[in-house]
Amino acid sequence: MRYISTRGGMAPLEFSDTILMGLAPDGGLALPERYPQISRAQLDAWRGLSYADLAFEIISLFATDIPAVDLKDILDRTYTAEVYGSAAITPVKRLHDGLVILELSNGPTLAFKDMAMQFLGNLFEYVLAKKGEQLNILGATSGDTGSAAEYAMRGKQNINVFMLSPDGLMSPFQRAQMYSLQDANIHNIAIRGMFDDCQDIVKAVQNDHAFKAKYKVGTVNSINWARIVAQVVYYFKGYFNATASNDEQVSFCVPSGNFGNICAGHIARQMGLPVQRLIVATNENDVLDEFFSSGKYAPRGTANTWVTSSPSMDISKASNFERFIFDLVGRDGAQVKALWAQVDSGNGFDLAANLGAVREQFGFVSGKSTHADRLATIRAVDAEDGVVVDTHTADGIKVAREVRLPGETVVCLETALPAKFADTIREALGRDAPRPDGFDGLEDLPQRVTVFDADAAAVKAYIEQTLA
Numbered sequence: 001m002r003y004i005s006t007r008g009g010m011a012p013l014e015f016s017d018t019i020l021m022g023l024a025p026d027g028g029l030a031l032p033e034r035y036p037q038i039s040r041a042q043l044d045a046w047r048g049l050s051y052a053d054l055a056f057e058i059i060s061l062f063a064t065d066i067p068a069v070d071l072k073d074i075l076d077r078t079y080t081a082e083v084y085g086s087a088a089i090t091p092v093k094r095l096h097d098g099l100v101i102l103e104l105s106n107g108p109t110l111a112f113k114d115m116a117m118q119f120l121g122n123l124f125e126y127v128l129a130k131k132g133e134q135l136n137i138l139g140a141t142s143g144d145t146g147s148a149a150e151y152a153m154r155g156k157q158n159i160n161v162f163m164l165s166p167d168g169l170m171s172p173f174q175r176a177q178m179y180s181l182q183d184a185n186i187h188n189i190a191i192r193g194m195f196d197d198c199q200d201i202v203k204a205v206q207n208d209h210a211f212k213a214k215y216k217v218g219t220v221n222s223i224n225w226a227r228i229v230a231q232v233v234y235y236f237k238g239y240f241n242a243t244a245s246n247d248e249q250v251s252f253c254v255p256s257g258n259f260g261n262i263c264a265g266h267i268a269r270q271m272g273l274p275v276q277r278l279i280v281a282t283n284e285n286d287v288l289d290e291f292f293s294s295g296k297y298a299p300r301g302t303a304n305t306w307v308t309s310s311p312s313m314d315i316s317k318a319s320n321f322e323r324f325i326f327d328l329v330g331r332d333g334a335q336v337k338a339l340w341a342q343v344d345s346g347n348g349f350d351l352a353a354n355l356g357a358v359r360e361q362f363g364f365v366s367g368k369s370t371h372a373d374r375l376a377t378i379r380a381v382d383a384e385d386g387v388v389v390d391t392h393t394a395d396g397i398k399v400a401r402e403v404r405l406p407g408e409t410v411v412c413l414e415t416a417l418p419a420k421f422a423d424t425i426r427e428a429l430g431r432d433a434p435r436p437d438g439f440d441g442l443e444d445l446p447q448r449v450t451v452f453d454a455d456a457a458a459v460k461a462y463i464e465q466t467l468a
């Protein structure tokens with residue numbers, strides 16, 4: 001299997017090269033030349049597999065340049081009951097109205113990003129050792145991504161993580177999660193500024209091509225192809241867990257921001273998983289809902305992006321969306337390139353003429369949720385089912401209930417646990433969210449963090465010193 005760019009300007013690459021790359025050289029995103037097609041016989045054979053074995057079957061279709069025995073070893077070490085709390089890895093629960101919740105947040109940082117990031121940690125360590133290379137991951141986080149990356153990369157050979165976060169702006173729980181890590185290869189940098197200042201520093205360092213090459217600076221952001229591929233697995237697993245036979249269909253409802261999670265659902269459906277519909281749920285930052293209801297994609301700037309109580313969805317430019325559009329326009333790289341030229345010039349684009357295909361051929365629908373909806377949904381699910389859901393998952397449940405058709409089985413993806421969003425849970429329920437075992441006293445652990453002004457030069461000097 002080889003990989004091409006959504007903008008049509010990249011010579012095909014192998015999997016191992018694709019995963020260490022950020023954007024393709026032409027500014028596009030990597031996708032396989034074609035999606036593997038899963039037969040009914042394969043689906044039948046896969047239904048009873050463990051999570052790690054299923055992951056092996058699926059990922060080996062994409063990671064064709066990694067020897068099977070090595071990939072198997074990586075996956076067996078990644079998807080363990082020890083890391084994810086149960087042998088099921090991604091168990092499901094059913095609410096009273098038949099809605100299915102697929103639990104994806106039982107990993108070390110209590111959000112679904114662990115599902116892919118834990119794999120990435122082991123995969124990177126393996127690939128870097130093979131190539132004899134080093135990687136220094138530089139990232140900016142306002143919460144979930146940074147901690148998932150740090151817990152995935154801690155203690156890994158030939159990898160350092162430099163993670164920027166806005167000083168004092170994350171929740172005490174999120175801060176403690178990241179800053180309490182004592183591993184020598186994890187470097188927390190708090191910036192006196194906002195998330196955007198952190199992001200700007202990362203961009204400035206990346207644009208210093210000499211520095212970037214000298215210090216092997218890379219990223220693990222949501223466009224990383226290995227993250228998408230790892231996420232495809234839980235759509236299959238979720239389908240098997242939610243159904244009794246492969247004659248059934250399900251729909252998935254996904255709280256969305258950068259479109260990474262639901263992009264994996266789209267790929268699973270293209271591979272032949274019996275998915276009826278893919279339901280995109282947004283919060284008040286609803287550029288994706290706007291596209292899926294009107295065909296108009298109009299990304300917004302920071303000034304028009306609201307800070308909400310489902311903060312990991314506060315995104316107004318969905319970086320993985322280009323992968324879906326590539327498929328929607330018949331994999332025409334030249335057209336994608338033209339569309340993103342319009343996006344970059346601030347105009348967005350209008351594909352209203354393709355809305356029929358979006359619905360019928362690709363099965364997409366959408367809906368949005370607000371702070372009031374979130375609170376009401378958290379209260380209702382607690383009262384009716386005795387389950388406390390987090391704010392992002394609540395957005396998904398709200399939208400799923402709104403758009404569900406008679407007889408449709410909808411699987412809602414749980415993207416985080418409520419313990420991470422204590423303030424909103426207290427606002428909704430008047431009490432604290434349950435904390436999973438092992439997290440008591442997290443905030444009292446010693447913390448390791450270096451604070452700088454919002455100054456790229458200071459961060460570069462720190463990286464230089466640390467790696468010297």
Ligand SMILES: *Cc1c(COP(=O)(O)O)cnc(C)c1O
Pocket residue numbers: 111112113144145222255256257258259260261262312313392415416
């Ligand atoms: C990252 C994240 C999302 C959004 O996922 P995308 O892949 O960016 O669409 C939703 N909920 C939570 C809790 C997240 O951490």
